[in-house]
Amino acid sequence: MNDNSALYAFNKFGDMILRAAFAMTGSYPEAEDITQEVFLTLHSKPQDFESDEHMKAWLLRTAINRCKNLRKSARIRRDTPLNEALANTLSCEFTPRDNEIRERIAKLPERYSSVIFLYYYEEYNIREIALILGKSENTVSSLLQRGRKKLKTELEKEGYVYET
């Protein structure tokens, strides 16, 4: 690891952090805000990372903590679809199905969505997730199990089939 700078971190992990924040908030603008905060924090308060993996874990944890704080604000948050203006900036298309999934993700409590993202998308194992989130392996395992159940319940309410 030669470079601990925020710019290096952003170039290497920017998309990943944006994705993590999106997986927890279900909102692109919020994900962008959180990503911005995370890297500007690192820019302002440089950290001494031992490796890229260490850097990645720190970024993920910081992003997840921010998502957590955001969600615990208990404000009424509006579930906006990806609007046209934003979608245009992303150079990709979001299908109606994408929006349905996004809405379900947004409704999933943070404690579940973070674990689901890290496990299924980033493919961390339970032990690694436990280290990132500062929770016990048992807790992570339990959250994963409950999160899947909850997602399944939510989707079934809407008439979808959840396949593991």
Place this chain on the structure above:
Amino acid sequence: MRPNEYDNLLKKIKCSDDFRSRMQEKLSAEPSGDAGYEEIVSGEAEVITPGRRWGKFAALAAAFVIIGGAAGGTAYHFSKVNSESKIVTTDDGSIYSALRSEKDDHYMMIGGAHGTENAANLVLCNSASEFFDYMDDHGDKEEIREESAVLGSECIYFRFGRMDQGIDFSYQLPDLTMDQSADYICQIYNNGTYVWSDMSASRVTYHRLKNGEEGYNDLRAMLMKYTIDWAVNSPDANEGLRSLLDEKFNHIDSDYAYYMSGSSDGPVEYKIVNFNTLKADLLKFDWVYPGFVPMTDAVYMLSALNGSEGNYETSCLYISRNGIIRIENGDIMRTCFALENDSDVEAFREILDEHFVLNQYGTDVQDYIILDAFNENYDGKTAKFRKDSGQFTGDTDVTVSDFEGLKNELASLEWVTCEVSDENIYKDFYIAGALISRNGYIYPQSGGTHQCAYRLKFDSSLNRFREILDAHFTENSEETTIYSRLKVDKESYTVDLSDDIKKKDIDKDRLFEYLDNYDMSSEIGTGEFSPSDKKITVFFRKIGEADKEYSYVGANEKYAYKLVIYDTGAFTWTENNNGKENLTMHSFADDGKVYQDILDMFAE
């Protein structure tokens, strides 16, 4: 949803070119010493108020803000803006000057926001003159470049819509639809940066208040003035607090609260012991309206939801340990109360300590938590049980005909969390990862880590709980050891030794008579079990089924029961139930006497 759909959606999420280039530019620059920026970065370590975050706000995105139904039903009457004496004649081509020149044709709404999507619940103001006065003095017509504009973590919106002649504005706030009607928007950030948007011209300009952050605070006070006017009708702060607590928090349906200490760990879950008592105790103090004041000490927060589906409003109650109470309704309906006497702060803190406790135990448990307590597979046959305070004592056959039904019925009862060290937990049954105690407890065991137990919320549910257990559990007698089951039906089985031993004719009755002299029911653990290479294997095969194809893997013997005796005194019984083997371990503690006796009896 399929996992690949989840993956595919996330793969589409990438930094846009615009976002990437903006970030790269910011991260290439020296860290800013700007006050607003410092607030952003310090947010990691000092989370006092949730939801404070840095909104990015491309100004035109404001056009897409969804305005939710504003809370409450108070009517605001718009009276035509009274023109003030100050005349500004300069037409400098700025958005502000364009609006300024036609200000009498516009109404103004004001609101606060924490992020792109939260700019809701705007208040229609009865006069815009104060705003224009302020901006005349402190606004700066000089623009700053967009890329060098650093936005703050909070902002205040001032929205200006054109008044149509003859329209009576004396309607209620929820009827307002601002998105279509805003001609101009001014967003003023808490670091002093402000942004003007001319919606019809799609033009955005960036500026800084001449007095920076101080200007934001002044304008914020303007916002709070409207908020307080809106939220509290009583000039007496105690009465105002009482009315808000009664009105907004009379439907608290959970005892959850959060405690924000300012550490980077984020809010901690607390619970309220009794909200009504808390309310009464809070009102014993003398309160004043301080205007908007920051909460600079640890804060408790709880929320209540009012309204009905489709028209919910959330009210949040923040109580700071330094004697400040803030009530928020939606995003800007915000009222602060402060202790009148500083000398009351200590007593106030004692009250808070009494009413807010760490939310570990005694809270309601949702049904899926109870279902999840049984987080191991149930093999459909055995469960452990004990009735003393010792360790688990062996497996006992328990028949549960409908395990899912058992779980569902247990989950349908009302449960609360409790400490795992609760002495009332009798560890009667261990099944599929959880202990079920007959006096009303479920205690999940997760890999040996005891985390939290659950007890029935109401004692009156105990009978029903026991009825459920009795209906689902059939505890067999303690005599149902493998040996006892074999012995009951011994006439149905042949006896044979393994092929590696040359045999005499085996007298079955003599064998059972011999084994009856020993304890066949007491089991030992793997730690005590001492097998050896010297052993005798005795097979019991069902008469008439000698050729039955058993489905188990890795064995070539076909048997119903198997006894293995080692020369160390250890022995095992195995029951083969169509390929599913159940093994128990025992010991004669005889230094190999039984092993030798059996050889003497049956081997040549």
